[in-house]
Structures are given as structure tokens and as C-alpha cells.
Amino acid sequence: MDEETAIKKLLEKESATWRAKDVKGHADCWHIQPYSRILVSLPDGQTIDVPPTVMKNQKPETMGNGGFAVNSNYKMSIAKNNAWVSHDELSTDVEGKRTWSYEIRLLVKVNEQWKLVGQSLHIYKREN
Numbered sequence: 831m832d833e834e835t836a837i838k839k840l841l842e843k844e845s846a847t848w849r850a851k852d853v854k855g856h857a858d859c860w861h862i863q864p865y866s867r868i869l870v871s872l873p874d875g876q877t878i879d880v881p882p883t884v885m886k887n888q889k890p891e892t893m894g895n896g897g898f899a900v901n902s903n904y905k906m907s908i909a910k911n912n913a914w915v916s917h918d919e920l921s922t923d924v925e926g927k928r929t930w931s932y933e934i935r936l937l938v939k940v941n942e943q944w945k946l947v948g949q950s951l952h953i954y955k956r957e958n
Contacts, residue, residue, distance in 0.1 A: 833908050833913070833944075834904070834906055834908070836944055837906065837908075837913060837915060837937060837944050838901070838904065840859055840937070840943075840944045840945070840946070841901060841915065841917070841935060841946075842901065843855065843859055844856065844859040844860075844946060845899045845901070845919070846898070846899075847859065848893055848894045849893075849894035849895070849896055849897050849898065849899070850894075850896070851890040851893045851894065853888045853889075853890060853893070856885070856888060856893070857885065857886045857887075857888065859885075859945065859946055860882075860885040860886055860945060860946050860947075861938055861940050861945035861946070861947055862882045862883060862885065862886055862947070863938075863947050865947070865948070866882035866947050866948045867879075867882065867948045867950075868880040868881075868882055868884075868885070868948060868949050868950075868951075869949075869950045869951070870950075870951045870952075870953070871950075871951070871952045871953065872953050873953055873954060873955060873956055882948070885946075895923065895924060896923065896924040897921060897922050897923040897924050898921070898922055899919050899920065899921040899922070900919070900920050901917045901918065901919050901933075902917065902918050902919075902920070903916075903917055903918045904916075904917045905917070910939075911938055911939035912937070912938055912939075913936075913937045913938075913939075913944070914934065914935065914936050914937070915934070915935045915937065916932070916933065916934045916935075917932075917933055917935075918930070918931070918932055918933075919931045919932075919933055919951075927956070927957040927958070928956075928957050929953055929955070929956045929957070930953070930954055930955040930956075931951050931952055931953045931954065932951075932952045932954065933949060933950070933951045933952070934949065934950045935948075935949045936948040936949065
């Protein structure tokens, strides 16, 4: 499997495990480092600085509530064991309401597996 495909599979797994409340599967997508950071901006201008350790220590009740997401418009820079990826995401919740975001993901390769170390999500539109 080429590196771009492996990274896309990881990002799809991270999204799916979040929505499925799969604590172990979601934690497996992450490799928290001292420089890790997770920033989320909301359509109303609010910004959330999520503690990275949360990704490895989730509680199911704080995770997503089903639905699915489709990523598109991938752009990647891969340099040996480091990568950054930007993509668009269209999320659909269990009620069919959609959320659009731009996302930037930072990854490292650990034991021949890509892992997330940070991300910045910019939610720019939500259906009410």
C-alpha cells in the first residue's frame, strides 16, 4: 500500500471509530507527543483547544453519535516519517443533518504505521 493510501485509511478509521464510540480503535489512531495540539473552530467563531491526551483516554459518552463522514480534496506533504494532510470533510449525523469542515492533520510513522499527532478542524457550516 502506498503512503497516501495508508494515510487516507487511517483518517477514515479515526473518523469512523469516533462516530462508533470505539474507544480502543480511536486511541489506536493517535500517538500523542509533547508538541501535540488539537484545535477546533466553530461556525460562531468559538475556538476549542482540546487536550491531546483526551484522544487516548476517551469515554464513550464524550464521543460522536453515529452517522458517517466523507473526506475529499486531499492534499499531502509526506517527508519520510512525517506528514501533513489537508482535506475537506462532510459529516452526516444519524438524523441526516450535515456539517462541513476543513481539516489539517499532522502525522508521524511509528513502527511502520501512520498515527495522528495533531489536528486543526475548522467547521464552517452546520445544518440546523
